[in-house]
Amino acid sequence: MSSRSSVSALDRLRALHGETDRRFTSAVAGLPVGCGSGCFACCQDGLTVWEVEAAAIEAHVRELALQVSPSEGAGCAFLDRDGRCQVYDARPYVCRSQGAVLRWSQSAGDGAADPTSIGEARATCDQHLQGVSLDTLPLAQTFALGPAESALVTLATEHHAEQGRRGLPERVALRTLAEGLAQLRATPDTGPTG
Ligand code: SF4
Ligand code: SF4
Numbered sequence: 001m002s003s004r005s006s007v008s009a010l011d012r013l014r015a016l017h018g019e020t021d022r023r024f025t026s027a028v029a030g031l032p033v034g035c036g037s038g039c040f041a042c043c044q045d046g047l048t049v050w051e052v053e054a055a056a057i058e059a060h061v062r063e064l065a066l067q068v069s070p071s072e073g074a075g076c077a078f079l080d081r082d083g084r085c086q087v088y089d090a091r092p093y094v095c096r097s098q099g100a101v102l103r104w105s106q107s108a109g110d111g112a113a114d115p116t117s118i119g120e121a122r123a124t125c126d127q128h129l130q131g132v133s134l135d136t137l138p139l140a141q142t143f144a145l146g147p148a149e150s151a152l153v154t155l156a157t158e159h160h161a162e163q164g165r166r167g168l169p170e171r172v173a174l175r176t177l178a179e180g181l182a183q184l185r186a187t188p189d190t191g192p193t194g
Helices: 009-028 051-063 093-097 147-162 174-186
Strands: 048-050 102-107 118-123 171-173
Touching: 009 051, 009 093, 009 147, 048 051, 048 147, 048 174, 051 147, 051 171, 051 174, 093 147, 171 174
Parallel strands: none
Antiparallel strands: 048 171, 102 118
């Protein structure tokens, strides 16, 4: 069995994505979640991802010889004309958790009797779950934020180092990525560059 350090950050990212999908499926079980083909209000333009997630998308596009056509509308550049994600199987972490009831810790903040006390916040997409009381849902029907985001930052940093780059990893705009991948059609397969 491979040690952790022998597995590339890209492969560990894929494992994180798989675990995220399992957590999402478990969290929405039994809830009238509206996510599905044709619903894409959450696929907004302007999203950015870590370099390692951009590399995963590029590798997916190259492997399947996909022909990416950046959308020109107000949504994410990876939406196709029917509102489907052109890189669904390699979509980034943030796209895999949308639609669940997200749960995270936050301090009470200024004005509270104890501003240092830690409370819990919950929210979900406003396109569905109307009438569902998010605050009373059992924990099993929520998706905790925090640990996976921390793991993602670690993977981004390690991938950056694996590529021989110094400094901190950078964020990549999905539109910039999609426009770059659209140029691959006439480019020989030289392997992922991310
Ligand atoms: S998160 Fe909301 S907008 Fe996105 S697919 Fe699910 S229901 Fe639709
Ligand atoms: S990458 Fe795919 S799932 Fe994510 S916002 Fe863009 S179109 Fe939506």
